[in-house]
Amino acid sequence: MKKLLLPLLLSAALLPAVAQAQQKKDSYRFVVVPKVVHPWFDAVNEGAKKAAQMIQAQTGAKVVIDYQAPQKADVVEQNQILERAIATKPDGIIVDLLDGKGNRAVLQEALKRKIPVGVFDSVPPEGMNLTSIGADFCEQANIAAERLAKLLGGKGEVAIMKGVPTAPNHAIRAECHEKTFAKYPGIKVVAHGIDNDDIETAQKQAAAIMQANPNLKGWVACDAAGPIGVGQAIKEAGKAGKVILVGLDDLPEMVQLVKDGVADSSSASRPDMQGYWSVIALWQNTLGMKTPKYIDTGTVVITKNNLTTYK
Template identity: 25%
Template sequence: MQLKKYFALLSLTLSLTLLLSCNSSPKEDQSTGMTTTETTKLKIAVIPKGSTHSFWKSIHAGAAKAAQEKGVEIIWQGPQKEDDRQMQIQVVQNFISRGVDGIVLAPLDDRSLATPVSSAVKRNIPVVIIDSGLQSEEYSSFVATDNKQGGKLCAKRLAELLNGKGKVIMLRYQEGSASTAEREAGFLEGMKEYGPTIELISTNQYAGATMEKAFQASQNLLNRFAEVDGIYCPNESSTQGMLRALQTSGRAKKVKFVGFDSNDALIAGINNGEIHGLAVQNPFKMGYEGVLTVVAVLKKEPYEKKVDTGVMLVTGENINTPEVKELLNPDLAKWLNE
């Protein structure tokens, strides 16, 4: 009798185990061909170049909005400073090991990040590149500003401010950054249209990855070149570093100054006449479109191989227009829970 009870209990246990196993087994979504459980969300790693500049906070907010709309989870992680290549490589490798579903990456070096991206793709983890290019063809899509066009807009603005003549400095950002290299190339191409009447007196100095380094590099340039009529900087930290150097040297407002990107200090510079033009990207849209695109890749939906997120030249003349206000003041707190 005891033996019968034992086998009856064993049979019931096996039946329950089999039932639970069947209920928790992966199900295939017929519309996408993807295999997942009912409770599993797609996990998307979003990896910026750095985490200190306001530009990356806007990208984070845009990515968070897309994640909420699509019902996916984003994991935001990147190096603190934009010169830490090894840290960004390690972050990508860690996400590959964790088995995330997709990666949205802003590579801070166009060469050294190519190998980690290749590793991800070989593990069937699609990668969407945002902000800055990569020397690879293995990524699914490139979502970014037309950086060369942004550089040309800045050249046109500065040339107009100088009435087509004068001595000009271009302070570069840092080697390996494809986005700023494009902006620098666009600026130099734009300046060629004005011929010998505009003299480029320095174009080979680099600001470095932080505002403090940019400030030091800017001070060195201003000390070296007593006579300068116009200056161009290709990103947020270099522009802010140069603004501070112009202010401390007493040359703000006297030198025509055009930069790239925006934050509170740079907008204040526009408003008080110390900055005469800013090429402003749409980082919120960049983060948003980056996540939407990688989700489309995962769900086998149509997507674009290249997405231009736009660039606008902001000046003292147009800064109070509705279009510019909307671009400069996205509601980041709503999406970042700040």
């Protein structure tokens, strides 16, 4: 009897703290700040809205997703959006960082004001204990680079479209692409493009790089816009089948490039899941619950063989 009494007493003592941690609200507003206006982030927003619908259905609370996208991939503009969001005292903010160092101060300000913060499709600034939601960026890059190297038989000139170089996820992918290619003595990285997550910029840079490097045999990319622009440049140059593209993510244009044979494949990171679990994590924070350091939404390789079944 005495053995049972102590756990019962401890449970009773903890009940007020648990009740306080799980205190409900009648409404929530979560701010979603992506890198830039972009179709990939539209999918993130849709996932966030699905999470809002789930919370509403289960709790009866009204949940608003306040989606605020910078017009261009500019850390100053992104920070201004974050500052304005903080001033409105939302229930939480999730952000895809354009620059870990450049974003740090504004994230710290949000935490100072007791606003829960999380990052998606990124990693937190060094030393900041924030939940991050996304794919394993290095694994994703390794999959693409290994596939391209094997398709080329371990030999040939390749190029990397780097996206936004200061963005943590893009920088990680670029570094891991380089390390994987370095394992193959016959593979030489001859050029890098910087598209700032813009399809038109990627297309123009890819066209210029292929013209300057007529022996180029393959491409990988670090962002969702990059491979679409690269694919367009390959088509326009009449090099489909001669220059191999291993893409990134599953925007409709990217999937079409795989379907048309312009791209061999793509490595997708499920943006809708990132939006969904980012909001769930913020909601749990508002209830006083601790959330994981990292939520991996996984990676799926898209080829012609699984175009209709990969999702």
